Amino acid sequence: MAKVYEKSPAFFDTFERKPSMQKTTHYCPGCGHGTLNKIIADQLTELGLQDKAIFVGPVGCGVFIYYYFESAAVSAAHGRASAVATGVSRANPDGVTISYQGDGDLAAIGTSNAIHAANRGENMIVFFVNNNTYGMTGGQLAPTTLIDQTSTTSPTGRTVKNDGYPLRMAEMMAGLEAPTLVARVGVNSPRNVRQAIKVIKKGLEIQRDKKGYVFIEVLSQCPTNWKKDTKEACEWIDDVVSKQYPFGVFKDMTDERDAVERRCERVEFSAIAKQLGLEADDSSSDAQIDMDKDATQFKFAGFGGQGVLSLGMMMAQLSMQHNMEVTWLPSYGPEMRGGVANSSVVVSKNTIGSPVVELPDVLVALNRPSLEKFGPLVPEGGMIIYNSSLIDQVPADLKGSVFALPATELATEAGTAKAANVVVLGFIARKAAMFKLADLEAFLTETFKKPALVETNIKALRAGWEVAENL
Amino acid sequence: MKKLVKGNEAVIIGALVAGCDAYYGYPITPASEIAHAASEYFLPLDKVFVQAECEVGAVNMVFGAASSGQRVMTASSGPGISLKMEGISYLAGAQLPCVIVDVQRVGPGLGNIGPEQSDYYQVVKGGGHGDYRNIVLAPSSVEETYRMTIEAFDLADKWRTPVFLLTDATLGQMMEPIDVREEKTFRSDKSWALDSKPESNDNLVTSIYLDFDDMEKHINGLHEKYRQICDAEAKAEVYGSDEPEIVLTGYGIVGRMLRSVVDALNAKGVAATLVRPQTLWPFPEKILQQTVKADVPVLSVELSRGQFIEDVRLSLPHNPVTWYGRVGGNLPGIDELVEQAEKCLKEASNG
Numbered sequence: 001m002a003k004v005y006e007k008s009p010a011f012f013d014t015f016e017r018k019p020s021m022q023k024t025t026h027y028c029p030g031c032g033h034g035t036l037n038k039i040i041a042d043q044l045t046e047l048g049l050q051d052k053a054i055f056v057g058p059v060g061c062g063v064f065i066y067y068y069f070e071s072a073a074v075s076a077a078h079g080r081a082s083a084v085a086t087g088v089s090r091a092n093p094d095g096v097t098i099s100y101q102g103d104g105d106l107a108a109i110g111t112s113n114a115i116h117a118a119n120r121g122e123n124m125i126v127f128f129v130n131n132n133t134y135g136m137t138g139g140q141l142a143p144t145t146l147i148d149q150t151s152t153t154s155p156t157g158r159t160v161k162n163d164g165y166p167l168r169m170a171e172m173m174a175g176l177e178a179p180t181l182v183a184r185v186g187v188n189s190p191r192n193v194r195q196a197i198k199v200i201k202k203g204l205e206i207q208r209d210k211k212g213y214v215f216i217e218v219l220s221q222c223p224t225n226w227k228k229d230t231k232e233a234c235e236w237i238d239d240v241v242s243k244q245y246p247f248g249v250f251k252d253m254t255d256e257r258d259a260v261e262r263r264c265e266r267v268e269f270s271a272i273a274k275q276l277g278l279e280a281d282d283s284s285s286d287a288q289i290d291m292d293k294d295a296t297q298f299k300f301a302g303f304g305g306q307g308v309l310s311l312g313m314m315m316a317q318l319s320m321q322h323n324m325e326v327t328w329l330p331s332y333g334p335e336m337r338g339g340v341a342n343s344s345v346v347v348s349k350n351t352i353g354s355p356v357v358e359l360p361d362v363l364v365a366l367n368r369p370s371l372e373k374f375g376p377l378v379p380e381g382g383m384i385i386y387n388s389s390l391i392d393q394v395p396a397d398l399k400g401s402v403f404a405l406p407a408t409e410l411a412t413e414a415g416t417a418k419a420a421n422v423v424v425l426g427f428i429a430r431k432a433a434m435f436k437l438a439d440l441e442a443f444l445t446e447t448f449k450k451p452a453l454v455e456t457n458i459k460a461l462r463a464g465w466e467v468a469e470n471l
Numbered sequence: 472m473k474k475l476v477k478g479n480e481a482v483i484i485g486a487l488v489a490g491c492d493a494y495y496g497y498p499i500t501p502a503s504e505i506a507h508a509a510s511e512y513f514l515p516l517d518k519v520f521v522q523a524e525c526e527v528g529a530v531n532m533v534f535g536a537a538s539s540g541q542r543v544m545t546a547s548s549g550p551g552i553s554l555k556m557e558g559i560s561y562l563a564g565a566q567l568p569c570v571i572v573d574v575q576r577v578g579p580g581l582g583n584i585g586p587e588q589s590d591y592y593q594v595v596k597g598g599g600h601g602d603y604r605n606i607v608l609a610p611s612s613v614e615e616t617y618r619m620t621i622e623a624f625d626l627a628d629k630w631r632t633p634v635f636l637l638t639d640a641t642l643g644q645m646m647e648p649i650d651v652r653e654e655k656t657f658r659s660d661k662s663w664a665l666d667s668k669p670e671s672n673d674n675l676v677t678s679i680y681l682d683f684d685d686m687e688k689h690i691n692g693l694h695e696k697y698r699q700i701c702d703a704e705a706k707a708e709v710y711g712s713d714e715p716e717i718v719l720t721g722y723g724i725v726g727r728m729l730r731s732v733v734d735a736l737n738a739k740g741v742a743a744t745l746v747r748p749q750t751l752w753p754f755p756e757k758i759l760q761q762t763v764k765a766d767v768p769v770l771s772v773e774l775s776r777g778q779f780i781e782d783v784r785l786s787l788p789h790n791p792v793t794w795y796g797r798v799g800g801n802l803p804g805i806d807e808l809v810e811q812a813e814k815c816l817k818e819a820s821n822g
Contacts, residue, residue, distance in 0.1 A: 017675060019682040051669040056535070057677075066675055072665040074538045075677040077561050080531040083523070087535020087543070088665060090493060090519045095667030113531065116524035264492060264541075265517035269653035272487045275512050278472045278651055313646065317475050320648045326475070328646035353731030355645050358804050 008041035010050045011068050018067040026064050030230030032220030033061055033129065035187040036196070037068055040098070040127070043201045044071075049208060052096045056085040058110075060102035061135040079110025082117035085124045093262055096207040097124040103142040104134045107167050114169075118213050121178030123260060125203045125214040128169055130245065131222035139225035143167040146244055151225075166244050170217040174250035180212040182251040186219040186242065188234040195247070202254065210259040219245055288349055289322045289434050295348035296432075297357040299374050300421075302366025302387070304341040307421035311364065312343030314425055318435055318443055319347040327355035340370045362432070363400070364424050366407065371395065383431070385424060403431070403471075410463040415456035422457045426464030437465060472651055478613045478642040479504035481649050482546065482572055485620025487512060489656050491570075492541040493519035495532035497551060500584045501640040502574035505546040526551040530558030530571075537567035538676040540664030542624050546572035548640075549590045550581070552598070559633060560599025564678030566693070568627035568659075570620065571605075572636045574643040575774075577800050585800020586640035588723060591778035594635050595751045602690060604697045606704065607635040607751040611727040613647035619749075621654055628659035630700055637751060639774070641724045641802065700753055707755035709762055711737065711744035717816050718763045720746045720783055721772040724802070729772060732808045743812065751779075756786035763787055768819035770812050772796055772803070791819055 015022045044050045053071040059078035066073035076084040085099040134140040140153040148157040174182040183199045186192035203214040221233035300308040316328040329344040344357035365371035366387040382400035389408035407420040429435040448454045494509035513520040523529035536543035552573045577587040610616040623634040680686035711733040719729045726747035736743035769792045773779040780794045795811045
């Protein structure tokens with residue numbers, strides 16, 4: 001005689017992940033979860049997907065979904081199953097990721113995560129078990145609770161005034177472009193179960209074929225919290241609940257969609273080095289820069305847009321190539337928008353402690369506010385280079401040696417006022433005898449790449465260099 | 472090969488060298504360059520990069536990826552770390568290896584985007600619910616940010632636990648050279664992880680234990696592991712005199728500034744020593760105890776109003792420990808710190 005009903009092999013024989021009563025489920029009598037679990041298990045078996053399945057459990061009555069299915073499983077925080085499932089799905093592109101969530105979990109605390117997983121079209125199937133209540137937590141109001149339906153937090157019934165309208169998740173999901181299949185089914189009658197089997201099978205086939213996101217809302221009876229017997233509860237779904245939440249397939253793009261492969265690879269260091277642009281560095285030299293002191297502190301200041309941050313970066317980069325310790329610290333935030341941007345650079349033969357430059361050995365001031373702000377901080381013996389193209393008044397209280405450099409004019413002559421910072425670089429390099437002209441030119445060629453830009457910047461560099469040479 | 476990078480970019484280069492498989496994050500200043508670099512480098516290498524819908528989403532995607540045995544990370548700054556705390560508690564409870572970066576900014580509330588160290592309690596003492604600990608590494612330079620990111624992945628795997636990298640706005644935004652080359656990393660066996668193979672069917676990743684005795688056993692197991700981590704992983708840099716008259720202590724950006732203060736004090740004839748904790752949990756209390764002799768005063772500096780100092784005081788119950796710090800986004804000057812150290816010495820000698 002043929003068996004017409006048997007336990008699905010996708011279930012454990014005994015529920016060993018359950019701490020006690022390992023032959024029975026934790027579901028209340030008459031609950032729809034058990035029927036849904038059975039349908040999923042049967043379809044996983046039929047499609048041969050049990051070993052590929054990874055279950056993400058929610059918080060709610062589905063929390064112990066892992067008791068029953070003999071598949072890899074993870075429990076998520078309340079509402080987070082779709083986000084956890086995203087991580088699982090991306091890490092297991094060959095798996096079948098199943099997120100099993102209830103109304104509180106998916107339609108309240110985790111709505112954002114659920115909608116965005118759907119909108120990314122993650123390869124996952126989400127079962128949204130809608131029984132219009134927080135079952136596990138004790139029958140509180142859910143976003144899906146019907147108008148006038150009582151709950152432990154709406155004891156006289158849900159009102160629109162206080163709680164708004166019941167949320168139709170399937171319709172909402174179907175409004176998104178990405179999902180492949182969106183449907184609402186029921187597990188309350190043989191007729192609805194037959195339809196549910198069809199839809200769930202299709203949803204799992206979509207997962208097998210990596211064709212994107214599937215959302216299946218399941219109207220499920222909760223005799224316990226509805227305070228109805230099983231028969232009444234099942235009938236109530238057809239007579240009342242399904243009027244608010246109609247059954248149907250709201251979206252089916254199965255035939256239009258291609259498989260989505262999201263790769264997840266481990267790579268060799270050589271591939272990383274290539275991606276980072278790390279090539280054998282022949283421009284660096286073992287010889288350090290010959291400086292009077294062990295460390296020189298630079299402050300480059302000017303308007304935002306005058307290139308003071310990149311001037312600092314060029315100084316740091318060049319010094320690094322000359323085997324020096326360097327730090328580069330930008331000013332940012334309100335200060336930057338207020339007119340004075342600056343970068344601090346420390347170039348040292350030894351390990352650098354503080355990267356903050358309080359008393360600069362070298363100050364470059366490309367506009368008047370920065371000369372006024374930082375000029376007086378340069379100690380005796382220090383160097384102040386100011387942009388005489390834009391600054392006509394020099395504060396009287398400066399202690400450092402002051403050099404007027406018409407940086408903007410020289411840069412404009414070279415081809416663009418934007419190269420004022422490179423004029424300064426040429427001046428400092430020559431004046432402080434830090435770098436050779438040829439090294440600088442090679443550096444600019446490497447930095448700017450485009451021939452026209454390289455030419456302009458080399459002109460600007462030489463202009464600054466010559467001013468220093470002719471002092 | 473040397474590369475001049477921002478601290479935030481160094482995190483991602485370290486992650487790549489450590490074989491990080493996936494990055495899940497959400498933008499926030501001053502941590503966003505981490506996400507920028509991750510998107511730039513991860514996707515072309517066929518690694519996972521997802522900008523999540525929110526911080527909570529990001530940390531739970533990390534949870535899913537870590538459950539699946541991936542090397543995975545996320546990064547944010549204080550306000551975002553506050554949001555991630557729920558997920559971090561679950562990660563600790565389920566013993567999932569992952570790396571979380573907090574580029575600290577000013578708080579409470581929106582605060583501002585300047586540097587502070589006021590997430591110390593949140594990151595070092597917990598932040599999420601329940602009785603758990605996370606390893607917390609505190610770099611003080613861009614190079615150390617790079618090294619410690621690699622180390623963080625190894626520690627996370629070794630101990631099956633989340634590891635924090637605690638930096639700040641200054642360290643994240645400043646540039647220094649890092650020396651990038653192939654490094655040995657130690658990926659642990661993850662046969663417990665979720666997989667799409669028959670042999671993983673019995674694998675379950677969870678933090679729920681309904682039975683009280685099972686739960687107690689799990690928590691006690693976590694704490695036995697934490698005890699072993701305390702014995703094995705506490706680290707600090709000690710710099711300066713062997714016989715200090717004063718000991719300075721601080722972590723991260725402050726730690727490196729104190730190095731300059733030690734030099735300045737030593738130049739003035741004051742024997743000073745820096746103890747810079749490199750792990751904040753476990754706190755290197757033994758190193759502090761060995762360095763700070765009886766009656767030697769300690770100046771504890773932080774960019775917060777007295778969080779870090781609690782661990783210094785717990786480590787040195789019999790020494791005079793003085794707090795100094797700046798908040799709001801300000802960094803102290805070296806002269807300012809030298810003055811505080813001298814004041815601290817003077818007060819100690821006056822008894």
